[in-house]
Amino acid sequence: DTEVTQTPKHxxxxxxxxxxxxxxxxxxxxxxxxxxxxxxxxxxxxxxYSYEKLSINExxxxxxxxxxxxxxxxxxxxxxxxxxxxxxxxxxxxQEGQGNSPLHFGNGTRxxxx
Amino acid sequence: GQNIDQxxxxxxxxxxxxxxxxxxxxxxxxxxxxYQQHAGEAPTFLSYNVLDGLEEKGRFSSFxxxxxxxxxxxxxxxQMKDSAxxxxxxxxxxxxxxxxxxxxxxxQLTVWP
Numbered sequence: 001d002t003e004v005t006q007t008p009k010h011x012x013x014x015x016x017x018x019x020x021x022x023x024x025x026x027x028x029x030x031x032x033x034x035x036x037x038x039x040x041x042x043x044x045x046x047x048x049y050s051y052e053k054l055s056i057n058e059x060x061x062x063x064x065x066x067x068x069x070x071x072x073x074x075x076x077x078x079x080x081x082x083x084x085x086x087x088x089x090x091x092x093x094x095q096e097g098q099g100n101s102p103l104h105f106g107n108g109t110r111x112x113x114x
Numbered sequence: 115g116q117n118i119d120q121x122x123x124x125x126x127x128x129x130x131x132x133x134x135x136x137x138x139x140x141x142x143x144x145x146x147x148x149y150q151q152h153a154g155e156a157p158t159f160l161s162y163n164v165l166d167g168l169e170e171k172g173r174f175s176s177f178x179x180x181x182x183x184x185x186x187x188x189x190x191x192x193q194m195k196d197s198a199x200x201x202x203x204x205x206x207x208x209x210x211x212x213x214x215x216x217x218x219x220x221x222q223l224t225v226w227p
Contacts, residue, residue, distance in 0.1 A: 056214065103147075103157075107155065
């Protein structure tokens, strides 16, 4: 069982749709992350929030918009996506955002863009 | 990124021991993590090394040599359920790399009966 909960588990959306991915953790972690993972590839970092502030944006296209409403919640708003954006989107959290503590991953949202 | 290198694939039989190696660039090294990922699932944390030496956790052990930029994950008494991808991930402590975890491409381990 994972302590990081992601919803939905699966999402199919068209290129003109607007949808949101949600992530929640109750471990008191102060850093939260979005990763994108394609089949047979390692996770790629997209965004890092540290103490509810965006600390890293890995030059992600603006059609992906992160939001951190509070220390337990992380959203990823999606708009005008492309088929190549289809992937597994992983949320993770860690005690701090300096790379000294392990990431705890959610089970991911498998996104298909048609 | 950061020259993290690990073998793409390995195979072994049930009950055997397997060692998965990982090398990385040493400049600015902060710590090294190993994760296990089954197909279609999220990565799960296995171990964290920051100092030289061996960390043992049951059937899994992880070793680090900071000066050589080298780590390995040792899996003993292999079971079929150990078939998975094993990801080496490194954090660095300076400048633009701070807070980023760089993943290797993963080693796909297949355990045969």
